[in-house]
Amino acid sequence: MYPSLEGKVVVITGGSTGLGKAMAERFGKEKAKVVINYYSEDQMKEVKGIIETIENAGGRATGIQGDVTKEEDIKRMISHAMETFGSMDVMVNNAGIENEVPSEDLTLEDWNKVISTNLTGQFLGCREAIDYMLEHKIKGSVINMSSVHQEIPWPHFVHYAASKGGVKLMTETLALEFAPHGIRVNCIAPGAIDTPINAEKFSDPELKKGVIELIPMGYIGKPEEIAACAVWLASSEASYVTGLTLFADGGMTQYPGFQAGKG
Numbered sequence: 001m002y003p004s005l006e007g008k009v010v011v012i013t014g015g016s017t018g019l020g021k022a023m024a025e026r027f028g029k030e031k032a033k034v035v036i037n038y039y040s041e042d043q044m045k046e047v048k049g050i051i052e053t054i055e056n057a058g059g060r061a062t063g064i065q066g067d068v069t070k071e072e073d074i075k076r077m078i079s080h081a082m083e084t085f086g087s088m089d090v091m092v093n094n095a096g097i098e099n100e101v102p103s104e105d106l107t108l109e110d111w112n113k114v115i116s117t118n119l120t121g122q123f124l125g126c127r128e129a130i131d132y133m134l135e136h137k138i139k140g141s142v143i144n145m146s147s148v149h150q151e152i153p154w155p156h157f158v159h160y161a162a163s164k165g166g167v168k169l170m171t172e173t174l175a176l177e178f179a180p181h182g183i184r185v186n187c188i189a190p191g192a193i194d195t196p197i198n199a200e201k202f203s204d205p206e207l208k209k210g211v212i213e214l215i216p217m218g219y220i221g222k223p224e225e226i227a228a229c230a231v232w233l234a235s236s237e238a239s240y241v242t243g244l245t246l247f248a249d250g251g252m253t254q255y256p257g258f259q260a261g262k263g
C-alpha cells in the first residue's frame with residue numbers, strides 16, 4: 001500500500017475495461033479519488049460496478065464519457081476531476097486500440113485511427129494534465145501506457161508498434177521538459193496481459209500457447225500486475241523516477257529465444 005496516494009485525484013482514460021479497470025480499482029484501494037473515463041455509453045454499467053467496488057474499499061470515484069482523440073473531451077475529463085474532487089494529481093493515459101492488418105493492405109483510415117487513439121490521444125492527455133499541473137503548481141505524475149512493442153517489432157501491427165514507439169520518446173521528452181517543475185512522466189510497457197484486447201487471440205488455445213512460448217516466466221500477465229506498477233509510479237516511493245519505461249512483461253523483452261538450451 002502507498003499512503004501517499006490517499007486523497008490524490010487520478011484520471012484514467014479507457015478506464016472501464018482491462019488494465020484501466022484494474023488500475024482504477026487499485027487506485028481506489030489506495031484511497032485515491034478516481035476519475036474513470038469510458039469511451040461508449042454501453043460501458044456505463046461496467047463503470048458503475050467499478051465505482052461501487054472503489055467506494056466499498058473506502059475510495060471515491062466518478063465516471064465520465066469521452067473520446068481521447070478529441071481535445072475538448074480530454075479538457076472535459078480534467079474539468080470534471082476539478083469540479084468533482086477539486087484537483088488533479090495523476091494522469092494515466094491508458095486508452096488504446098489495435099487491429100491486425102498486413103502492412104501492404106493497411107488503409108490510411110486504419111493507420112490514422114490507431115495513431116490518433118494511441119499516440120495523439122496520449123499526447124493530448126499529457127499536454128492537458130501538464131498544463132493543469134503547471135498552472136496549479138502541482139508536482140504531479142503522468143503515466144502513459146506503452147507496450148513491449150515500443151521495442152519489439154510486430155508485423156501486421158505496424159501502426160500499433162509505431163504508436164507505442166512514439167509513446168516512448170514522447171514520454172522521455174516530456175520527462176526532460178518538465179522535470180524542473182517536479183512533474184514526473186513515465187510509461188509502463190506491458191507484455192501479454194489477459195484483457196479484452198487479447199480476448200479473441202487467447203480464446204484460441206494454439207494462439208495462446210504460441211504467446212506463452214514468448215514469455216520466459218511462462219504465463220500470461222494479470223491486469224493487477226500492471227496496476228501494481230501504476231500505483232508505484234504514481235506514489236512518492238517513485239519520487240525520483242522520471243522518463244522511465246517500466247517493462248512488466250514476464251521477461252518477454254529479454255530475448256526468450258535464447259533461453260537455456262536455445263540459441
Ligand code: NAD
Binds near residue numbers: 094097121146193196
Ligand atoms: P482494453 O481493450 O480492455 O482497453 C482499452 C480501452 O480503451 C477500452 O476501454 C476502450 O473502450 C478504450 N478506448 C478505445 N478507444 C478510445 C478512445 N478513442 N477514447 C477513450 N477510450 C478509448 O485493452 P487493455 O489491454 O486494457 O488496453 C489498455 C492499454 O494497454 C492500451 O493502450 C494497450 O495498447 C495497452 N497494452 C495492453 C497489453 C495487453 O496485453 N493487454 C499489452 C501492452 C499494452
